[in-house]
Amino acid sequence: MASNLTTDWGGSQSPGDFLEFWHTHREVILVVVICFSSTAWILYSTLPTRRVIKQPPTHSVATAKLAPTKPVVLNTENLEAPVEALPQDAVAHGPRRIKGELRKPEATRKVSSFEGSRRTQVLIFYSSLTTTTEKIANDFARNLSASLEGDAERKDLFCDPSVLDLAQIDYDEYFINPPKPVDSTTPVEYFYLLLIPSYNIDTINDNLLEHLQETHHDFRIDTAPLSGLLGYSVFGLGDREGWPTEEEGFCFQAKEVDRWMAKLTGRKRAYPLGMGDKKQDLKNRLGEWAEGMTDVLKLAATTGSLGEGVPGSGDADESDFEYASGEDDDEVVVEESATLKKKKKNNNKKTTNIDDVEDLGRIMKSNQASPNDSKGPTPIAIDFTTYKKSNAKKAVAQTVKEMVPKSSPTYTSLTKQGYSIVGSHSGVKICRWTKSALRGRGSCYKYSFYGIASHQCMETTPSLSCSNKCVFCWRHGTNPVGTTWRWVVDPPEMIFEGVKAGHYQKIKMMRGVPGVRAERFAEAMRIRHCALSLVGEPIFYPHINEFLGMLHAERISSFLVCNAQHPDQLAALKAVTQLYVSIDASNKESLRKIDRPLHRDFWERFQRCLDILREKRFKHRTVFRLTLVKGFNIEDEVEGYADLVERGLPCFVEIKGVTYCGTSTSAGAGLSMANVPFYAEVTEFVTALNKKLNERGLDYGLAAEHAHSCCVLIASGRFRVDGKWHTRIDYTRFFELLEERGADGDWKPEDYMGPETPEWATWGKGGFDPRDERVDRKGRKIEVS
Structure with a gap:
């Protein structure tokens, strides 16, 4: 058998030879085949369908x-x-x-240039059962067209507005994707306006809402398929006879359409939801809404943008974006353990969520040590007073600098906190109460006490510098301090125009925020009040009287707050609508600990300011502002405060519980959540103080309260008429007196005393405006008893 085997592989071979070879080398063969196949598959799977042709090596270099x-x-x-x-x-x-690369649809791309090559098409949708809304929509379209054509610079940017009946259109053509332009040669940006009456029967509105909801939740469609729109806005038509309030259904379907459109467009609400009553105020409300919409349309057509917005602007959900970002509603928060625990956890983290001014609640940023690391007594204030022994030559040679130069860390810190810095030493900022009032969720205590609507109030200061370092101040390390003005002085005209522009810019940023009321937004674009209390010491500014005169010339009321450390400036102050002095302690040692003043003669200055206020009480509406800090100025100081009131005889005494700002500098001064009084403790203190004043024969009484701000007002009997308190101000009469008799004229606070204090604002009634809706930090409604 051996002789039959052949070893010459070039000759003929039997099947048995191959079988023997396979059994001998099959492991190696399998490995080779597998490796070859894997390599071939990898190369095949990665081979592109398009490739670059390799250049032949014979190609010349030239x-x-x-x-x-x-x-x-x-x-x-x-x-x-x-x-x-x-x-x-x-x-x-x-x-x-x-x-x-996935190519985005043309409609969803961001427009980079608006130089006339693109036009804006306004589509006006309406629903109607009785043709009333149809007529309103057609009239609105004609007026809008006339307004847009009246602007010669922008008329070529707009197509004629189109009016569409929701009952006649195919929703898929307009509410799944933006429509395609008929003329493809000229790119068109679409802008939706919806006029929606509310009905309590099945109508086309229900079909529309169902379609919007299904489109948003359809997994086959992007959640924001209408993000290619330039913007949208909704106006609701209702009847208060059938539904007196929004809670009872006034314009409820328009509110739902607005909410779902915000979701589908990806937060492109261009203007707040407008609402009008067909039988009462429809013409005025629609006119305000149309005027605002015209301005937005011109801006969008020119720039391709709806403008700058605040964080959360245009958020589809009707949650309270203020609270979601950590902003307090000015109710005193007493959950100490949770607060301290959170502070420990975030001790080394930076944040830019800084609280608004007088009515403060949010945690400001902290780069310093934890409160638990602070030890020892309260730091003693540093004295910066300039004395005659200082080197005069050195003072002459010193260069006058800006208070807050743009290149300074102070400027960076303040702008991150939401300030608009004007010039080199002034600032403006909208407070959380402005945002709250715009959304119909209540104004601050100034509305309950004095009739100041928060959304029409500008909060500013012509001087960011202060001469105190109060333990409860929320601006430690962010604003300069000093006892004398040693900086460049900006002219009052520049400051006045700058703070107005900064305020209006910040108001405009609110127009896309959910819940903002169109009528209040329109009102907010006219400043009527100015609170000179933002930060620093406003009276420190050398031209404060000129600045006040500019406010009054435009019929803007003035509420000026000072810290009772500048008696000379206080004595020289001319007419002010209302003049505040902060009274943070009843004796010298307590004032040293809580205000930590920079002047060595701080107590003497403090007393002189009280005497000046006593002299001005028949010229100005004077106010003592008491900020209660448990452990500092509450216990056993009622008698002392009564002495100060007797000395100054102010028209009003405001008592407010401190709001803890959570800063490490405050903790270093010994301040914690334990120092925040409950509202019950504030009312107990106020009752005791009022009793002491009456025992001394002083005519004062408990006039009003705003429990939401933890604030109570004690008023002089001068403002009680026929047993009714009149703490509010007749602002029209105030400006008439200024025009008739001048800033130095002979007139007194009673001459511009306003109407009776509303019943809901008086002592014992809580002080929350019943027209507004009170909500908690989650945006949920709170029942006000």
Whole structure:
């Protein structure tokens, strides 16, 4: 059998020979086949459908230098393409892989240029059962067209507005994707306006709402398919006879359409939801809404943008964005353990969520040590007073600097906190109560006490510098301090125009915020009041009287707050609508601990300011502002405060519980949540103080309260008429007196005393405006008893 075997593989072989070879080397063969197959599969799977043709090695260098700078990509079908078009690097590196990219639809891309090449098409949708809304929509379209054409610079940017009946259109053409323009040669941006009456029967509105909701939740469609729109806004038509309030259904369907459109457009609410009563105020409300919409349309058509917005602006959900970002509603928060625990956890983290001014609640940023690390007694205030023994030559040679230069950390810190810095030493900022009032969720205590609507109030200061370092101040380390003005002085005209522009800019940023009321937004674009109490010491500014005169010339009331450390400036102050002095302690040692003044003669200055206020009480409405801090100025100080009131005889005494700002500097001063009084403790203190004043024969009484701000007002009997308190101000009469008799004229606070204090604002009634809706930090309604 051995002789039959053949070892010459070049000759004939039997099947048994191959079988024997397979059994002998099958492991090696399998490994080789598997490796080869895997390599081939990997190469095949990564092979692009498009490739760069490799340049032949015979190609000349001279031709390669003429090649384009970018690789030329050719389809595999075009192999006959000339190789001269290929770059030189293709020779060195071989084929390059081309990665695919998802091309976004033209409608969803961001428009980079609006130079007349694009036009804006306004689509006005309406629903109607009785043709009333149809007539309103057509009239609105004609007026809008006339307004847009009246602007010669922008009329070419708009197409004629189109009016569409929701009962006649196909929703898929308008509410799944923006419509396609008929003329493809000119790009068109669409802007939706919806006029929605509310009905309590099944109508086309229900079909629309169902379609919007299903579109948003359809997994086959993007959650914001209408994000390609330039913007949208909704106006609701209702009847208060059938539904007196929004809670009972007034314009409820318009509110729902607005909410779902916010979701589908990706927060492109261009203007607040407008609402009008067909039988009462429809013409005025629609006119305000139309005027605002015209301005927004012109801005959007020119810039391709709805403008700058605040964080959360245009958020589809009707949650309270203020509280979601950590902003307090000015109720005193007493959950000490949770607060301290959170502070420990975030001790080394930075934050830019800084609280608003007088009515403060949010945690400001902290880069210093934890409160638990602070030890020892309260720090003693540093004295910065300038004395005659100082080197005069050195003072002359010193260069006058700006208080807050743009390159300084102070400027950076303040702007991050939401301030608009005007010039070198002034600032403006809208407070959380402005945002709250715009949404119908209540104004601050000034509305309950004095009739100041928060959304029409500008909070500013012409001086960011202060001469105190109060333990409860929320601006430690962010604003300069000093006892004398040693900085560049900006002219009052520049400050006045700058703070107005800054305020209006911040108001405009609110127009896309959910819940903002169109009528209040329109009112907010007219400043009527100015609170000079933002930060620092306003009376410190050398031209404060000129600044006040500019406010009054435009019929803007003035509420000025000072810290009782500048008696000379206080004595020289001219007419003010209402003049505040902060009274933070009843004796010298307590004032030293809580205000930490920089002046050595702080107590003497404090007493002189009280005497000046006593003299001004028949010229100005004077106010003592008491900020109660448990452990500092509450216990056993009622008698002392009664002495101060007797000395100054102010028209009013405001008592407010401190709001803890959570700063490490406050903790270093010994302040914690334990120092925040409950409202019950504030009312107990107020009752005791009022009793002491009456025992001394002083005519004062408990006039009003605002429990939401933890604030109570004690008023002089001068403002009680026929047993009714009149703490509010007749602002029209105030400006008439200024015009008739001048800032130094002979007139007194009773001459511009306003109407009776509303019953809901008086002592014992809580002080929350019943027209507004009170909510908690989650945006949920709170029942006000």
